[in-house]
Amino acid sequence: MHAHLVTVTETITQKLSYFSEFDHISHILNTPGETLVKEPGFITMLQKLDSCLEFVSSNPSYKDSGLFKMRYRQCLTLIKMYFVDALRKLVGEIKDTLSQRSTNEPLPPNLQLSLFYSKFVTFASKTKHLVIEIEKRCAGHPEYYYLLKDCLNAFTNVRKSLLSPYISDTIKQMQDPNLMTFATNGCAYLLRVCGDEYQLFREIFTLGEDSIRSYIDSISQLLSQQLRPLILKEVRIDILSDLCNSLLLYLEPNTYEDGKKNNESVRYVVEAILEGAQSRLSFRAQEFILSEIRQFKPREQEILLLARGPGLPKPAAVNPITSVSELLPITAENTPISPSLSSAFESEPPVIQEVDKSFGGGEWYPTLQRTMNLLAKLHGAIPEASFDDLAQDAVESCRLTIIEASDMLANKESPADAHLFIIKNMLQLREHVSYYDAKFTRFKSAFKFVDVLDAIKDVFAQPLRFQSYGNLALPFIKTQNDDVRQLLDSDLRKACENFILGISQIVCQPLIVFLGQCQPYKKPDSLANQPFASPDAVQSVHDSFVKSLQANLLPQILLLKNYLGDKNTQLTLIRIAKNSIVGSFIDFIAVVKQLHLIIPVKNEVEISDIIDQILEFGMH
Structure with a gap:
């Protein structure tokens, strides 16, 4: 019984201790004064108040629970008032300092910002301990969460009102008609400012990521508002690409001057500007694909110059605007036919086009060159999904223009020229496409x-x-x-097959005609009675074939060599054509044997040797 009474007494005493502590806290809060929050015992009092509040929350039947909560809210209000008043006094001190200096010699903007920063560092040292207490209670007490939010808003609003006018003036002074210069200088300046702001914020708060992001975003808008009109007016893909790539460099991990790792502030500043630049770049790329690639239509008088067939003019000096050779000489009566690309790519000093040793003796077809330039500028500068779509459109548009140009070339020159033109350009386009790890599937x-x-x-x-x-x-x-x-593979394969078939048809024309005449006659006896199968006629077919081989194969080799400078590609096509020619001759010999004719004809090996000799001569 005695032990039970002791236990009850201890329990009552413990519960009464909360009320005793609360009475003491209430007495302090009734006469707070301005320095209460700064006193060392305030944090201890706050901890005791937490214990009291937890006690009455678990015992809501106590009639004084409402009073407990009222005192609790009063304490939080004191903290908020202290934080806000301290900010207000700090701003007043800064303004007084500036007004006193303005009567003598005003401080430059950079020194004013330094003053703002140093004053707030002192403020941070005085309020950090309170903020720590607020932040560690936010998870369990909504009241502390709202108190922290009020403190965050007060801090960021004060910093924004102080800094915005000076930042705006500095950015306006940096304005430059050159987009890259303005963007580079503006971003470098703003990143320094926002990096300092982020660091200062973390001197006080460990939470509040949304608040600091919103604050830095608002500062970043001061630069974005000045850059946006320039970005929207910029039409050069080169410049937009360089701008995007420069901004993306800032987003790489741990890239900030002086070794500071303020990557969050960097990301906040750059992302908004980058998004606008990437959107503009994608839009201009779409326009370029339509106007400068898909709608490119060479005239008949320039298609031969673009095709680089045999005997055509050598490449001229590259136009500094178009980056391709002038299509026709500039005379008083004539102007360049090539569409101007000055609206899409930055001009460069004139240079002489180097001969591409792998793909013919001249420059690439204009749409091929433009497609390759465009993909190079877009790759890495825009999001992967956007690049995939634009690359698909650009390559498909380029492919169609090559097919269209080959049709014109077939009418202007020969089908062989058209096939080799496709092979030359499709090889290069396919090789260039393979450089990119992109999804060219739609x-x-x-x-x-x-x-x-x-x-x-x-x-x-x-x-x-x-x-x-x-x-x-x-x-x-x-x-x-x-x-x-x-x-691309299908077009390339078809063009190779057609070119090889064309060589075979030109060289083997006498054999093709003869074998076609023999086709209806299945029995040797009936075939032998036909005039075209007489020994003299067959001998004439053989001799005509040999002459055709010697007369027509070399021009085809030289034509191939003129379009395709790569010997491996040349030899591959010629060897396949050789097999086709030899195959037709073997079919001819089979008919000769079937007719049991004894006439002086060459054998398969001799024909193969003639082809090799012509090939060796043509290749050298």
Whole structure:
């Protein structure tokens, strides 16, 4: 019984201690004075108040619980008032200092910002301990969360009101008609300022990431507002690409001058400007693809110059605007036909175009060069998904213009020129595309009405059967993958096959005609009675073939060499063509043997040797 009484007494005493502590706290709060929050015992009092509040929260039936909560809120109000009043006094001191200096010699803007910073560092040392107490209570007490939010807003609003006018004036003084110069100087300046602001913020607060981001974003807008009109007016893809790449460098980890790792502040400043620059770059790229690649139409008088066929003019000096040779000489009556690219790429000093030893003796087809330049400028400067879409459009547009130019070339010169033109440009385009780890695949969805259309045709054909179509199949969506790389391979393969077939047809024309005449006759006896199968006629076919081989193969080799300077590619095509020629001759010899003719004809090895000799002569 005695032990039970002792336990009850201790419990009562413990509970009464909360009320005793609360009475003491209430007495202090009733006469707070201005220095209460700064006193060393304030933090201890705050901790005791937390214990009291926790006690009454677990015992809501006590009639004094409301009074406890009122005192608790009063304490939080004191903290807020102290923080806000301290900020207000600090601003007053700064303004007084500036007004006193203005009567003598005003401080330069950079020194004013230094003054603002040093004063707030002192403020941080005086308030940091209170902020720590607030932050560690935020998770369990909503009241502390709102108190911290009030302190964050008060701090950032004061800093913004002090700094914004000076930052705006400095940025205006930096304005330059050159976008890159202005952006580079403006970002460097603003990153220094925002880096200091971020560091100062962390001198006081460890939480409040949203607040510091919102604050730095508002400062960044001071530069963005000045840069946005210049970005929107900029039409040169080179400059926009350089701007995006320069901004992206700032976003790389741990890149900040003086070794400071204020990457968060850097990211806040750069992201808004980068987003606008990337959007403008993507828009200009779309315009460029349409106007300078897809809609490029060479005239008939310049297609030969662009194709670089045999006997055509050598490459001229590169135009500093277009970065390709002038298509036609400039005379009083004539102006360059090539569309100007001055609106898309920054001009460079005139240079002489170096001959591409791998892909013919002249520069690339204009749309190919423009596509390669565009992809180089876009890659890495815009998000990957945007690059994939634009690269798909650019390569597909370039492919179509090459096909269109080859059709013009076939009419102007020969089918062989057209095929080699495709091979030359498609090889280079495919090789360049392989440099990029991009998805050149586009998914297309389309409604398919095949079953519906077939059913409708049947209805009109047999109207009385209309009721039998009650379970008519509905349209369905079919997804198709368009891979431009596969299209390039297909075009390239087709052009190679056609060129090889063309060589074979030109060289083997006598054999092709003869074998075609022999085709209807399956039996040797019936074939032997035909005039075209007589020994003299067959001998004439053989001799005509040998002459054709010696006369027509070399021009084709030289034509191939003129378009494609790469010997491996030349030899690959010629060897396949050789196999085709030899194959046709073998078919001819088979007919000769079938007819049992004894005439002086060359064998397969001799024909192969003639081809090799012509090839060796042509290659050297």
